[in-house]
Amino acid sequence: MPKVVLEKVSKKFGRITALNEINLMLEDGEYSCILGPTGSGKTTLLKIIAGLVEPDSGDVYIDGRRVTGTPAETRNAVYMHQNYALFPHLTVSQNIIFGLTARGFSEEDARRKVSEVLEIVRLREWADAYPRELSGGMQQRAALARCLATGARLLLLDEPLGALDARLRLEVRRELSRIAEELNLTVVHVTHDQSEALSLADRLILMRNGKIVQAGPPEEVYFKPNSIFSAYFVGESIFLEGIIRSVNGRNVTLELKNGMAIEALSDDSFNMGELAVAAVRCEDIExxxxxxxxxxxxxxxxxxxxxxxxxxxxxLKIIVNIPLSRFIKEEFRIGASFQLSIPREKVHLFKPPSKGLAGEIEAV
Amino acid sequence: MPSVKVESVTKRFGGFTALEKVSINIEDREYVSIIGPSGCGKTTLLRIIAGIIRDYEGHVYVDGRLFDSEPLEKRGIGYVFQNIALFPNMNVGGNVSYSPRAKGLDKSVVRTTTIEMLELMKLTERYYDYPRSLSGGMQQKTALARALASNARLLLLDEPLSLLDLKVRTELRYELRRIVKDLGLTAIHVTHDQEEAMAISDRIIVMRRARVVEDGTPLDLYLHPKRIFTAYFLGESNIFEGNVAEADEDTVSIDVGSLLIKARNTGFQTGERVVAMLRPELVELGGDINARVLKKTIEGLFSRIILDVNGIKIIIKQPYSIVSGIGEGSYVKIRLPEKHILVYKYPGRDLYSELSLY
Structure with a gap:
């Protein structure tokens, strides 16, 4: 069964470090989402698991077998590229059949498989269409069908929903989750869409600059961000810089740059007079x-x-996200003044980053 | 000033109808988004307004002036293409300053405008880079800067943010709206991202299969869509099919199988076949309907919970803090608030084809 282990995997392209000593273990049947900005190394990581790129150092294990250096086609894994190219001169079903017979399926098995996977991606009526007759979204679904048809147990998806309409993306997202569960696939899914990652993943892996910033169940990453970047990239937060003015057991007071003060809970790592950054989810502000x-x-x-x-x-700017049910009940008139509070248990305190706050939360 | 009027425009590509008698009006300084499933005709409509497609039936007016035979370069339109089309032989600065230079503006004006737009898009350090060395997202930002620097009063934007990382995209959309509003421009923005459309627009036009389905402010379309398709396409919704079991002047009771749903009566009779719609965010906790939690996921800002009520699936969305104690397999009480349920006549053909995207 496909369990994936990466040990100290590093990769450079010229002077650019794409991956820097990555350690990772993905369980059999687990749906992992790798989330991160452009250039964080997520696609490289996926390609290394697939065997399409070899690491400079470190090892990859699939099902306990060391596969570093082995050809991609021996890995019982299927990789789907973000601009997955279908063969233009073959129809949708011929594309799928081609992939299957190349893998040794009989013609008859392949045909049965075709209608099954086309049903899954809702392209049954398009079986005989050529790729150019399909919209971009439909082509992506056809490509997904081709991957599913191979029966590989390890599915490596690079932005698989990127080309889909928003409405369809939600539906295919739910389909993906159902399919993965039913077929007990191990899935590694690369995305820069945090809501996609949050809703799909059993395990969310947040990357930046070739490193894993945080990995864990989505709830853990969301509710217990381990860094400013994590609080920034997953969900939506505001960041307030200040200085610790009082420490009383776990209760600390942070004086903000504009002179206001907020209360927070901290472990014992903060001392009076120290600089700190408070991160607060926009929906947690009252x-x-x-x-x-x-x-x-x-x-x-x-x-x-x-x-x-x-x-x-x-x-000082504070952004608050309020639910629809409240928004339609009350009047929120521009220019009016409102009382705001930040519950102390909802404040995440971090040490100020060496490069300054802007460097941590500037989108790339 | 640029108001835009599209009058009964039809466009066919061979046997394929891309637009069928489409009429829209866009006010001066309005920010309008066009959304719809891929292939619905939204890009074709934009290209006709831009003057890139010249061969169509119907008319396009800008500022009340007939534009059908107006040459491209005289239309005063800033266009951002889905597939970018920067000048490959010019660096970022050259691309952005192209239009002001072509107009023969004063050198210092050209320079200030260019720098201003590059700063806005955080591209200043890329001034001397050529398009091929930029990421897709940066190319898109360069194209936006170029369109904004062109001094056009009418902006036509075809998926202008689609290649950007989501995080950058959500930040840039507010900037884009701010600039358009500050400069008093009219913008028509085609997108497949409904959240982007809601965040950025004064008004949204929903299209499907070469036609306009309906238009309205984001809030109106979300809360009071006139068509069930809009409810389905924009955001998520609970959609129930059923028959009116009881109707009086004020309320209807709809039998949707194993559940009776009460709603305000907007002109329905007992026995009529109808469709009821309720947004997942407006399902209330507490109440007298017993529901089992089938699945709970977190979806950026909200918990999305799929409930089972006597075999009927109901989706709810609630802030995390409110449903933190609710786990899969447990039971909750819910209420389907009458005032938020919209009732539609059962569609002519059937519900499935009414909701079909293509």
Whole structure:
């Protein structure tokens, strides 16, 4: 069964370090999502598991067998590229059959498999169409069908939903999750879409600059970010810089740059007079009642929620996401002032990054 | 000032109808998004307004002036293509300053405009780089900077943010809206990202199969869609099929199988076949409907929970903190609030084809 282990895997392309001593263990039947900005090394990691790129150092094991240096086709894994090319002169079903017979399936088995996988990706009526007759999204689904048809137990997906319409992406996302579960596949899925990663993954692996920043169940990464970058990239947070003004057991007071103070809980790693960065999820900030006062500058409606941008004294900006049910019940008038509070148990405190806060939370 | 009027435009490519009698009106300084499944005709519509496609039936007016035979370069339109099309032989600075230079603007004006737009897109350090050495996302930002620097009053944007990382995309969309509003531009923005459309637009036009389905403000389309397709396409919704079991002046009771759903009566009779819709965010906890939790996932900001009520699946979305104690397999009580349930006549053909994307 496909269990994947990476040991101290490093890879450079010229002067650029794509992967820097990656250690990783993926369990059999686990759905892992690798999340990270462009250039973080996620695709390289996937290709190394697939055998399409060889690491400079370190080892890859699949099912306990060391596969470093072995050809891709012996790995019982199938890799789906983000711009997966279908053969233009073959129809959708011929594309799938070709992939199967090349792997030694009989013609008859291949045909049965075709209708099965086309059903899964909702392309049954397009079996005899040529790729150029399909929209981009449909081509991607056909490519997914071709991968599923191979029966490989380890599915390596590089932005598999990237080309799909948003509506379809949600549906195919749920389909993927169901298929993976039913067929007991081990899946490694690369994406830069955090909501995709959060909802699909058994294990979320957050990468940056060739390293794993945090890995764990999505709930753990979301609710216990281990770094400023993690709080920034997964979910939406505001970041407040300040100085620790008092420490009383676990209770600390952080004086913000604009002179305001917020309360936080900390382990014992912070001392009086130290600089710190507080990260707070935008949905954890309470509107109505509280020590802070802000004037409402902007309201953005986003369907499931609305984003409210408040301005506090001396240019401090606080973004609050409130649920739809509340948004339609109350009046949020631009220019009006609101009381805000930040519950202390919802504040994540971090040491100030050496490169400054902007360097940590600047999108690449 | 650029208002845009598209009057009964039809466009066929061979036997394929890309647009069928499409009419839209866009006000001066309005930010309008066009959304719809791939192949619905949204890009074709944009290309017709831009003047890239010249051969069509119907008319396009800009500022009340007939544009059908207006040459491309005289339209005063800034266009950002889905597949970018930067000048490969010019560096980033050259691309962005192209239009102001072509207009013969003063050198210092050209330089200030260029730098300003590059700063906005955080591309200043890439001034001397050529397109081929940029990532897709950076090329897209360069194309946006070029369109904004062109001084066009009407911006046509075809998936202008699609190649950017999601995190950058969500940040840049607010910037884009701010610039368009600050400069008093009119923008028509084609996207397949519904959240982007809601965040960025004054108004959204929903298209499907070469036609306009409906249009409205993001809030209106989300809360009070006139068509069941809009409810389905924009965001997520619970959609129930059933028959009106009881109707009086104010309320209807809809029998959807093993559940009776009450809603406000908007003109339905007992026995009529209908479709009821309720947004997952508006399902309330507490109440008298017993539901079993089938699946719970977190989806950026929310928990999405699939519930089973006597064999009927109901999706709810609630803030994490509210449902933290609810696990898969457990039971919860819910209420389907009458005032938030919309009722539609059962569609002519059938529900499946009414909701079909293509």
């Amino acid at each position: 509107v109505g009642g509280g020590p802070l006062t802000g004037s409402l500058k902007e309201v953005n409606f986003l369907g499931s929620f609305a984003k409210l941008v408040f301005e506090l004294p001396r240019g």
